[in-house]
Amino acid sequence: MILEKLKLKVVKQIDNAVFEVSNAEGMVFYWIDHPKAKALIAQQGAHLVSYRPNPGEETLWLSDDSLFTKGKAIRGGVPICWPRFGNLGDDSLPKHGFARTSLWSLDETNTSEDSCSIRLSLNQSATPGIALTCLFTFTDNLCLDLITENNSDDNFEFTGALHSYFITDVKKLHIGSLGAQYFDALTQKVAVESAGFKLSEETDRIYLQSADSNLISNGERSLTIHHSGNDSVVVWNPGEQLANQIDDVSDYRQFICVETAITQSPVCLAPKQSHCLQQIIS
Numbered sequence: 001m002i003l004e005k006l007k008l009k010v011v012k013q014i015d016n017a018v019f020e021v022s023n024a025e026g027m028v029f030y031w032i033d034h035p036k037a038k039a040l041i042a043q044q045g046a047h048l049v050s051y052r053p054n055p056g057e058e059t060l061w062l063s064d065d066s067l068f069t070k071g072k073a074i075r076g077g078v079p080i081c082w083p084r085f086g087n088l089g090d091d092s093l094p095k096h097g098f099a100r101t102s103l104w105s106l107d108e109t110n111t112s113e114d115s116c117s118i119r120l121s122l123n124q125s126a127t128p129g130i131a132l133t134c135l136f137t138f139t140d141n142l143c144l145d146l147i148t149e150n151n152s153d154d155n156f157e158f159t160g161a162l163h164s165y166f167i168t169d170v171k172k173l174h175i176g177s178l179g180a181q182y183f184d185a186l187t188q189k190v191a192v193e194s195a196g197f198k199l200s201e202e203t204d205r206i207y208l209q210s211a212d213s214n215l216i217s218n219g220e221r222s223l224t225i226h227h228s229g230n231d232s233v234v235v236w237n238p239g240e241q242l243a244n245q246i247d248d249v250s251d252y253r254q255f256i257c258v259e260t261a262i263t264q265s266p267v268c269l270a271p272k273q274s275h276c277l278q279q280i281i282s
């Protein structure tokens with residue numbers, strides 16, 4: 001179980017189904033133990049580390065080599081990339097932005113018999129007047145809403161992603177409804193795969209014509225990922241060679257990233273406007 005694996009100790013109970021827990025280094029997590037799901041969210045990055053629906057199995061891959069250290073993104077789960085995806089836009093920001101390594105605040109939890117929700121927010125001095133909120137709602141599925149609100153007097157532009165790592169077996173993996181055409185970030189060229197998705201060694205693709213939902217299956221298990229507020233779906237797996245160069249990827253054969261992403265042009269929010277990037281896992 002994830003609490004034992006990460007050596008987490010309960011600090012306090014927040015409501016019927018939500019507990020604050022922490023590791024030896026003092027990193028804070030929220031543990032959800034509800035009839036609909038068990039889940040773990042790190043305060044750093046509002047990073048969903050584990051999600052097990054009930055009934056069901058663990059859905060998210062977490063690297064055995066992930067460092068749970070302040071300021072270093074967790075490898076696995078659902079990193080929040082914001083306010084930039086990859087190296088798009090403002091070069092003064094870290095790759096994938098700062099949301100995944102910043103400390104968020106717990107705003108509220110809401111638990112009933114049929115659902116549990118938890119909301120965290122990030123107020124960063126780097127983006128004054130911009131409120132970033134992540135709402136996790138556990139019912140028969142999991143809904144992640146990443147909401148950007150512009151409370152400043154100027155326009156605000158951002159890209160980003162809900163960069164989910166799903167457990168799979170890359171040899172048997174199939175992903176449905178991605179569309180044939182994609183931008184290959186490795187060759188920097190548009191490519192077409194008419195026979196359906198097939199994972200190659202290293203895979204880093206931006207799908208622009210994906211359906212709103214993708215079925216990820218590997219024979220024994222399948223998941224549906226629903227996207228909204230995005231302009232693309234990114235599919236990433238480092239393959240053997242690159243995985244060997246990344247110090248915190250324990251086994252590249254066990255996961256696929258399917259990311260609800262904004263990569264094509266930044267979302268531009270006028271003052272008082274808001275945007276919701278949403279991923280539903282069922």
Ligand SMILES: O=P(O)(O)OC[C@H]1O[C@H](O)[C@H](O)[C@@H](O)[C@@H]1O
Nearest residue numbers: 086095096185204234235236257
């Ligand atoms: O290693 P990270 O900074 O977490 O990035 C991991 C990966 O994220 C995305 O999927 C990008 O498309 C990849 O180019 C990148 O390598």
